[in-house]
Amino acid sequence: MDTEGATSSHRCSSTDNNVAAQPTNDLDAATSASYGNDVSCNHKQSTAASPAPPSCICSAANLLRIDKYHSGLHVDIHRGLFSTNKLGSSDDGNNWYQQLLTNVRWHRVKYKSNRFQKDCETPCWTAFYGGRSEYRPYTPVPAWFQPLVDQVTSHLGNGAVFNTFLLRLYFDGNDEIAWHTDGRKFLGEEPTIASLSFGCKATFQLRRMNNVWPCADGSKSTEGCVDINTPVESFVLNDGDLLVMRGKTQKHWHHRVPKEKGRRARLNINFRYVMPGLDAESGQRTYYKYMVYGDCPMDSQPRSWTFDEILAKRGGMMNFVQRGIKRKSAEVGVKKVDGQSAEVPTEVRNLKKSIHHADSDTEQYLTSEQSIDPEVFMSLPIEIQRELVSEWRSQQTTQSTIIPNGLNARKKESDRSTPNAGNNTKPSFRKGTLDSFFAKKG
Numbered sequence: 001m002d003t004e005g006a007t008s009s010h011r012c013s014s015t016d017n018n019v020a021a022q023p024t025n026d027l028d029a030a031t032s033a034s035y036g037n038d039v040s041c042n043h044k045q046s047t048a049a050s051p052a053p054p055s056c057i058c059s060a061a062n063l064l065r066i067d068k069y070h071s072g073l074h075v076d077i078h079r080g081l082f083s084t085n086k087l088g089s090s091d092d093g094n095n096w097y098q099q100l101l102t103n104v105r106w107h108r109v110k111y112k113s114n115r116f117q118k119d120c121e122t123p124c125w126t127a128f129y130g131g132r133s134e135y136r137p138y139t140p141v142p143a144w145f146q147p148l149v150d151q152v153t154s155h156l157g158n159g160a161v162f163n164t165f166l167l168r169l170y171f172d173g174n175d176e177i178a179w180h181t182d183g184r185k186f187l188g189e190e191p192t193i194a195s196l197s198f199g200c201k202a203t204f205q206l207r208r209m210n211n212v213w214p215c216a217d218g219s220k221s222t223e224g225c226v227d228i229n230t231p232v233e234s235f236v237l238n239d240g241d242l243l244v245m246r247g248k249t250q251k252h253w254h255h256r257v258p259k260e261k262g263r264r265a266r267l268n269i270n271f272r273y274v275m276p277g278l279d280a281e282s283g284q285r286t287y288y289k290y291m292v293y294g295d296c297p298m299d300s301q302p303r304s305w306t307f308d309e310i311l312a313k314r315g316g317m318m319n320f321v322q323r324g325i326k327r328k329s330a331e332v333g334v335k336k337v338d339g340q341s342a343e344v345p346t347e348v349r350n351l352k353k354s355i356h357h358a359d360s361d362t363e364q365y366l367t368s369e370q371s372i373d374p375e376v377f378m379s380l381p382i383e384i385q386r387e388l389v390s391e392w393r394s395q396q397t398t399q400s401t402i403i404p405n406g407l408n409a410r411k412k413e414s415d416r417s418t419p420n421a422g423n424n425t426k427p428s429f430r431k432g433t434l435d436s437f438f439a440k441k442g
Contacts, residue, residue: 074247083240097198100267105304109294123176125169128291131284137298166270173263181212183250186283194271195243200264206233206255365389
């Protein structure tokens with residue numbers, strides 16, 4: 001819902017891709033769960049208007065099936081079946097994780113919430129393909145993406161039909177998706193929702209609801225809506241895991257991907273089928289609003305970012321700030337004399353005013369970290385600003401208390417030859433914050 005190192009653009013390796021996830025509570029008497037050779041891949045056929053659940057062609061050892069008829073929970077987890085080392089071809093480098101990182105343009109959607117009467121932003125990065133071509137807006141499924149759809153459909157077998165694809169990027173542990181149901185009228189009475197994970201593992205949780213549509217009055221309270229007598233189900237989804245929710249799950253259960261400290265980049269693709277009908281056009285429009293456009297006009301080109309651009313904005317500013325500083329200096333024609341600017345442009349003065357109104361740690365961080373582009377930094381989400389400043393503060397404390405004798409001697413020698421060395425300014429940390437930022441989370 002990456003190689004541990006200086007960038008999160010690589011995949012996480014997992015040692016437990018083939019281990020079946022265990023729910024947090026024992027399966028009740030009404031549960032049918034199958035492991036290993038006891039598994040049966042013939043789903044109970046639905047009598048609802050939505051497409052019949054798929055009858056999969058499964059590797060029995062890698063399938064966990066849960067059917068709790070009493071509580072209405074019906075979930076399959078296909079372990080590691082779509083990891084890159086299985087789908088990837090040595091001939092054409094068909095690495096889906098890398099293809100997604102390279103080809104998808106991501107949105108961070110902003111909109112005014114009528115329910116909560118405030119400005120909101122989606123808590124993760126999103127993209128959207130498909131729907132019904134007769135409705136607008138509509139973005140056709142890209143040619144490079146279609147083979148993945150075909151592989152998922154082929155694996156699930158007869159009955160698997162999808163035309164709508166919600167893509168989410170959880171860049172790090174700060175990104176999340178809150179409790180919600182995927183149930184909608186235009187998806188049918190008992191929709192089959194498939195969810196494919198790439199990248200780092202993440203926790204996926206489900207909680208049973210007495211009412212899956214709480215807070216109709218717009219309040220934040222969920223009192224009475226959550227079934228407190230049924231334990232939350234919690235699973236770890238690894239790279240290449242395919243989770244399928246089917247049957248009455250959307251009628252009785254909410255699900256979420258919570259924040260997790262230290263989690264690296266994770267991609268999730270949600271497969272759905274929009275049925276034709278009166279609700280479908282408005283439903284498809286709603287999908288595109290909250291996944292792509294927000295409050296922007298739907299005939300506009302909403303702002304979007306590649307993964308590399310997001311990496312530069314949120315965690316890897318150091319990859320780009322030096323070029324940004326040189327460009328800005330060239331644009332405003334600032335000449336340097338003995339390392340000091342001869343002229344301070346108006347936009348820089350205005351930015352300094354903004355920095356001055358920031359908290360003291362942030363001001364010190366931007367003042368001492370000459371390689372940081374303050375304009376880029378101040379445009380980041382506030383939680384990312386705080387995390388970077390906190391990391392810098394930790395570095396500063398460590399370096400000021402643990403300095404080898406040899407370095408101390410060299411520092412004193414340097415101080416004697418540096419103007420203003422007698423003041424009490426703290427050392428400047430010009431090394432890439434990105435390196436230390438990710439190293440601390442390794």
